[in-house]
Amino acid sequence: MNPARPAVALLLGAGLPLSAQPCTPQWDVAAGNPGISGGYAAPVRLWNDASGPGLFVGGSFTAAGGSAANRYLARWDPVTSAWSSLGSGISGGFTNAFMTALVPFTPGRGPERLVAAGFFDTAGGVPGTASLAMWNGTTWEAMGTTWTGTTRGSIWSMAVWNGRLYVGGSVVNSQPSPAPPGTGYPIGGAAWQGVASWDGQNWRSDASSVINPGGTTPVVNAMAVFNDGSGEALYIAGRFTSIDGVPGTSLIARWNGSSWSSVGGGLTSTSPLFGPEALVVFNDGTGDALYIAGYTFFGAGVSTTNVAKWNGSSWSSVGGVLGTGRITSLAAFDDGQGARLYAGGTAMPGFNYIARYNAGSWQILGGGVTGAAIPPGNFPSVFGLGVTPDRLYVAGNFTQLDNTLSANGLAAWKACPASCYVNCDGSTGAPVLTANDFLCFLNKYANGDPYANCDASTGAPALTANDFLCFINKFASGCS
Incomplete structure (x- = not known):
């Protein structure tokens, strides 16, 4: 002794x-049984409404939990596993209606709301809620006067910064697309050119010219707030080659609240039809950095890749090319084995549409998502990743996990307990x-x-x- x-x-x-x-972290399929049907799931957000914390799920699906009342957007209760609609629900008004983003925001006139964005006619039948609306926990609310005239816009991204709600997207109507520089389309009376912001009362256009000369409509797909060492700023990414004529703003740009600037000279897509679709801030142990992902691209210090890292001063590739499709979503999550970067998307051979970056390489997560797509005839895909304290929710159009577990469009990677x-x-x-x-x-x-x-x-x-x-x-x- x-x-x-x-x-x-x-x-x-x-x-x-x-x-x-x-x-060992493992899949939790409770949310995916019965899950969603008739389309895909994309944005996922945990939010505390009048009835307590719930998981809000959006997408193009026509039913959730077996109920058509839950189309496009629904609430799932993590305790009871019950699905419920938000008021009278979302009215598509179009054959391809969808939900793209869910963000909590506190307007000046009251408590926090959940803002829902995408491409739809109305929320709860409330006038002025086309493609953008607020849920206060019991009813839907309009956000000032949004689209005016005959226009209809699609919102693809949102972020909250400096007390303002920023929205990014594109416009679909009978007018020329894109709009002539300086004219835009009216959103709350402001000329809309892909980026606008709202302080809870008034709208403001934050770009006068977003262009993509490849012939496809420019679109802002992703937003994130990041501090590169010189102070916080809003970063946007998408399918565009320049914004407000600023050099080096292809695919990504930085907004300081009054002007746009280049991020490392910008990036170049390998196809004018596609651009980045995801941004996230993640610390890999060397400090916070901004990660960008989408269809393959390249740039200064970046060989052709799907995912790249901006550390505030230079670009670097992250793990090479993940596949021939698009990376649609990124997330930072700790499953009990350390914080890691996660990526989901389409056409990812060898990764089954969901991967985790670990020790310098991408690895398939739990066998990936598999099975028939929703609806059948398509390939399985992941279109959204949502982080809660103990789960990483994976949303898309799949019916299985690891070829063994049934889950319809929604599942969670469950972390080990602390x-x-x-x-x-x-x-x-x-x-x-x-x-x-x-x-x-x-x-x-x-x-x-x-x-x-x-x-x-x-x-x-x-x-x-x-x-x-x-x-x-x-x-x-x-x-x-």
Whole structure:
């Protein structure tokens, strides 16, 4: 026996586990059964409305939970697994109606709302809610005067910055597309040219000219707020070659609240038909950086890739080309094994439409999404990733996970529970902390296990009576 440690009796019973068993993250298919039908799911957002926290899911689907009342946008209760509509629901008004973004925003006149955006006629039948509306937990509200005249716009991205709600997208109507520079289309009386913002009362156009000379309509697909070291700014990405005539603003640009600027000289798409579709801020251990993804592109310091990293001063590729399709979504999530970058999309051979970046390479996540698409005849795809404290929700048009688990358009990658030091025996029942944890600690202490160095002392001996006091205090505080 080590004379530096007080003698302790080995009280641990033969059948008691000595330590917590390693946890393996796994798929949770509750939300996908019955899930959605008649289309795909895309934006996913956890939001606390009048009835408590719920998972809000949007897309092009015509039913959720088996109910047509839940078309395009619905709420799923993580506790009861029940689906419900938001008021009288979303009216498409078009054959290809869809929901693209869900963002909480607090307008100046009241509490936080959930803003829903996409391409639709009305929300809850409320006038002035075409393609953009607010849900206050019980009813739908218009956001000032949005589209005026005969125009109808599609919103593809949203972000909140400096007290304003920013929206990005494109316009679909009978007028020339894109609009002549400086004219735009009216959104709340402001000339709309792909980027606009709202302070809760008034709309403002934040771009006078967004162009894509390849012949396809320019569109702003993604937005994110990022600090490159010189202060926070709004970053946008999409299918465009310049914004407001500023050089080096192809595919991505930076807005400081009053003017646009280049981000590392911009990027170049390998096809004028496609552009980036996702932005996210993630720290890979070297500091926060802005990640961009979409159809293949290249730029200064970036060989052809689907995903690239902007660290505030230079570009770099992230893992090479993921496939022949588009990366539609990015997310930063810690599943209990460390924070990682996740990517979902279309046509990703070898990755089954969902991958995780780890140790310098992309890896398939849990066998990926598989099975027939929704509706049949298409390929499975992932169109949205939503992060909650303990789950990464994966949304798209699939019917299986890893070719074994059934899930219709929605599933969650469930994280391991946060570790609790004093749960020495790794029990999962209630109560989690029991006398067995003391016995487990005593056994580890007697065996000189580094786990027993509760106070993290570095002197000699490392294990002392202080570790007992430390363990008792932590046990009294419980697992948080």
